[in-house]
Amino acid sequence: xxxxxxxxxxxxxxxxxxxxxxxxxxxxxxxxxxxxxxxxxxxxxxxxxxxxxxxxxxxxxxxxxxxxxxxxxxxxxxxxxxxxxxxxxxxxxxxxxxxxxxxxxxxxxxxxxxxxxxxxxxxxxxxxxxxxxxxxxxxxxxxxxxxxxxxxxxxxxxxxxxxxxxxxxxxxxxxxxxxxxxxxxxxxxxxxxxxxxxxxxxxxxxxxxxxxxxxxxxxxxxxxxxxxxxxxxxxxxxxxxxxxxxxxxxxxxxxxxxxxxxxxxxxxxxxxxxxxxxxxxxxxxxxxxxxxxxxxxxxxxxxxxxxxxxxxxxxxxxxxxxxxxxxxxxxxxxxxxxxxxxxxxxxxxxxxxxxxxxxxxxxxxxxxxxxxxxxxxxxxxxxxxxxxxxxxxxxxxxxxxxxxxxxxxxxxxxxxxxxxxxxxxxxxxxxxxxxxxxxxxxxxx
Amino acid sequence: xxxxxxxxxxxxxxxxxxxxxxxxxxxxxxxxxxxxxxxxxxxxxxxxxxxxxxxxxxxxxxxxxxxxxxxxxxxxxxxxxxxxxxxxxxxxxxxxxxxxxxxxxxxxxxxxxxxxxxxxxxxxxxxxxxxxxxxxxxxxxxxxxxxxxxxxxxxxxxxxxxxxxxxxxxxxxxxxxxxxxxxxxxxxxxxxxxxxxxxxxxxxxxxxxxxxxxxxxxxxxxxxxxxxxxxxxxxxxxxxxxxxxxxxxxxxxxxxxxxxxxxxxxxxxxxxxxxxxxxxxxxxxxxxxxxxxxxxxxxxxxxxxxxxxxxxxxxxxxxxxxxxxxxxxxxxxxxxxxxxxxxxxxxxxxxxxxxxxxxxxxxxxxxxxxxxxxxxxxxxxxxxxxxxxxxxxxxxxxxxxxxxxxxxxxxxxxxxxxxxxxxxxxxxxxxxxxxxxxxxxxxxx
Numbered sequence: 055x056x057x058x059x060x061x062x063x064x065x066x067x068x069x070x071x072x073x074x075x076x077x078x079x080x081x082x083x084x085x086x087x088x089x090x091x092x093x094x095x096x097x098x099x100x101x102x103x104x105x106x107x108x109x110x111x112x113x114x115x116x117x118x119x120x121x122x123x124x125x126x127x128x129x130x131x132x133x134x135x136x137x138x139x140x141x142x143x144x145x146x147x148x149x150x151x152x153x154x155x156x157x158x159x160x161x162x163x164x165x166x167x168x169x170x171x172x173x174x175x176x177x178x179x180x181x182x183x184x185x186x187x188x189x190x191x192x193x194x195x196x197x198x199x200x201x202x203x204x205x206x207x208x209x210x211x212x213x214x215x216x217x218x219x220x221x222x223x224x225x226x227x228x229x230x231x232x233x234x235x236x237x238x239x240x241x242x243x244x245x246x247x248x249x250x251x252x253x254x255x256x257x258x259x260x261x262x263x264x265x266x267x268x269x270x271x272x273x274x275x276x277x278x279x280x281x282x283x284x285x286x287x288x289x290x291x292x293x294x295x296x297x298x299x300x301x302x303x304x305x306x307x308x309x310x311x312x313x314x315x316x317x318x319x320x321x322x323x324x325x326x327x328x329x330x331x332x333x334x335x336x337x338x339x340x341x342x343x344x345x346x347x348x349x350x351x352x353x354x355x356x357x358x359x360x361x362x363x364x365x366x367x368x369x370x371x372x373x374x375x376x377x378x379x380x381x382x383x384x385x386x387x388x389x390x391x392x393x394x395x396x397x398x399x400x401x402x403x404x405x406x407x408x409x410x411x412x413x414x415x416x417x418x419x420x421x422x423x424x425x426x427x428x429x430x431x432x433x434x435x436x437x438x439x440x441x442x443x444x445x446x447x448x449x450x451x452x453x454x455x456x457x458x459x460x461x462x463x464x465x466x467x468x469x470x471x472x473x474x475x476x477x478x479x480x481x482x483x484x485x486x487x488x489x490x491x492x493x494x495x496x497x498x499x
Numbered sequence: 500x501x502x503x504x505x506x507x508x509x510x511x512x513x514x515x516x517x518x519x520x521x522x523x524x525x526x527x528x529x530x531x532x533x534x535x536x537x538x539x540x541x542x543x544x545x546x547x548x549x550x551x552x553x554x555x556x557x558x559x560x561x562x563x564x565x566x567x568x569x570x571x572x573x574x575x576x577x578x579x580x581x582x583x584x585x586x587x588x589x590x591x592x593x594x595x596x597x598x599x600x601x602x603x604x605x606x607x608x609x610x611x612x613x614x615x616x617x618x619x620x621x622x623x624x625x626x627x628x629x630x631x632x633x634x635x636x637x638x639x640x641x642x643x644x645x646x647x648x649x650x651x652x653x654x655x656x657x658x659x660x661x662x663x664x665x666x667x668x669x670x671x672x673x674x675x676x677x678x679x680x681x682x683x684x685x686x687x688x689x690x691x692x693x694x695x696x697x698x699x700x701x702x703x704x705x706x707x708x709x710x711x712x713x714x715x716x717x718x719x720x721x722x723x724x725x726x727x728x729x730x731x732x733x734x735x736x737x738x739x740x741x742x743x744x745x746x747x748x749x750x751x752x753x754x755x756x757x758x759x760x761x762x763x764x765x766x767x768x769x770x771x772x773x774x775x776x777x778x779x780x781x782x783x784x785x786x787x788x789x790x791x792x793x794x795x796x797x798x799x800x801x802x803x804x805x806x807x808x809x810x811x812x813x814x815x816x817x818x819x820x821x822x823x824x825x826x827x828x829x830x831x832x833x834x835x836x837x838x839x840x841x842x843x844x845x846x847x848x849x850x851x852x853x854x855x856x857x858x859x860x861x862x863x864x865x866x867x868x869x870x871x872x873x874x875x876x877x878x879x880x881x882x883x884x885x886x887x888x889x890x891x892x893x894x895x896x897x898x899x900x901x902x903x904x905x906x907x908x909x910x911x912x913x914x915x916x917x918x919x920x921x922x923x924x925x926x927x928x929x930x931x932x933x934x935x936x937x938x939x940x941x942x943x944x
Binding site: 191192195197201202243269279283284310338340341342345348350380454457458460461476477479 | 621635639646647688690714719720721722724725728730754781784785786787793794795799800802823827859865898899900902905924
């Protein structure tokens, strides 16, 4: 793993000095090695430790003597192992750093990711900078989330995988990021916390300043057992967590998908004024099912105002379609210039707070066989319409016959600032979280 | 659309005679045309009508005179339009066929798809034959579902898009398919029914013979309004539908995704004996979240038996992993020969009824950079293990960094009889439906 960390730092373009430390090797990767941290000829800001667990305390002593500012311990086999020797080693680390200024992230973690200062914890991590921060107890999930958001064109200010919290805890990162000028949205994956009352105070204060979107692992008895094996945290009861998060204005999500979807909504959309959706669909059957799904998520799909309907009916072919809401465009879907007009008209309707366009990939693909340029024309029509739209505008593009083509469409639309969701349920849930946040803010202010 | 139908029939390999009818053209596509159906020189089994609505009754009369056995009317603009002229035209069709043996599907539908007899309703539809039937009120949804199941290597016996039910109703298709020897599983999308009591009798009888997996559109007030615009059906109240379906042993699903997922489980898996899952994961964080998700869906993730755990601990690296259940394989995930052994060991555990393997695509892809052949080796290890596994075995392969690569992995695994799901929630829901069906069967017998 030492190589992986070095490669990650080189690849993202870390501009400071990198030193390899190993007492048994002359060189590591293409770096000359130093037998100890103390023997590095210049001051050291940050150390990443990837050695067997029993050796870790000795390295920490070495770092403390060198006055290293921060350490990330990748090594696992500490308190999360459930074994006494692991717990004792972790206590030992805490003891070594207790009286000085060196701070420790981990053990059992990936450490820091910060594209703007060239920090990364895996090779080929995204270089894109952004305003999203991620605090994750799990390293695997941190990598997973960074990659997922990169696909959605959302860049990071900072991310941290913090593992066992032997020194720095999640609350320290929340506190820091709440005041970090580069961070606009804070997302987090927590399994448990060490200091409940202080954690809640810090989180409440942070939630006043920025949206906090939080995924809690270990919300069932068996999940708590899994947490114990994973990071050794105390996961606590679901009911208590839910009540606390709600009270302090934190948006709790239920899984990785909802985390990604909700962050996407916060990054791309203004919060809608209310729950009234304008639903534009290419298929009668899907327009019915999408309406059902939105209503079940607490939205309304109101009949459009008479003026807008009259204008729409001039555009939409009279047969096999509906201009009421949901809009069933049927064959009109193949006239991209009309779709643009329709989107803009629905946007003007006073009964509508947000627009949701469903795209049927199989229709587009069947059209591509005859007109290979149709995909580009279609996307451009949507993108042009979006520029004129004032209300939140979402696209639902379900996975269907061709995931490669779907990914291409998704990428083009997202690069133009249109959030694309794979299902109406996921879009509606994300939009709901955005509305919930606005409502909480308004009730506080 | 006439061309689209002809192309669909040619492409799927219809071996009978095809005739084009049009009074104004000498030829259509590359077919000589007949001015009327009656003037076709040989008997006609089936007619597909795609002409403006006002002309349809005249064509029906022509077909009746020719003693055509069945007709599918693609044309819309009948009762679903909400306009009087549409309702009158539909009544007129019903009147024309009332005293004779010609039967009508539609109007406002796509008609019949039957790969074994070379019938199709769109160009390039799948040629694969199978044991799945689909009854759909919506044509768009029928195409969507056929394409989705084709990707999952599930072939069709028959599918019908039946629209407005002016003559043949959904219950006629259920009745037929219940006794069709080529059909093992019946899936359906309904918006409403015309003859409630008879429909329920027929469905109950059919559900005794075969699993029926049903998606009901129009389960909210606004959804019902959308149904009215789409097929003009009476959608009825959700509570009544749900109660009826439950009572007669029909598996009701909530959306297209659950429909696809559930059919996939029925097509690929034996029903599990109970709700105890063996969860094998590559990431500690995901193993926690997957456990939470499965428990919330009514499953258990029990601690494995001592014997199996002892054997597993010999294989799984001691550090950073857990062999309890959920299994957190961490780095062991990169040793494909070990994964195979682990899967087979978990399969032998008496506490486990079904196995769920989570694959982290980003780990596999990072490995591919160093060992391009690793993907193939990994898949082969899973496929070989699956051959030895006796319990239901599912893979969860989330969409992550590369949809094209994901589709390749999914295709290879599914071609070997392993159902692949994009999320743990979707896998668990499908498995639940499979268990529910077994339990209903057992309580009846």
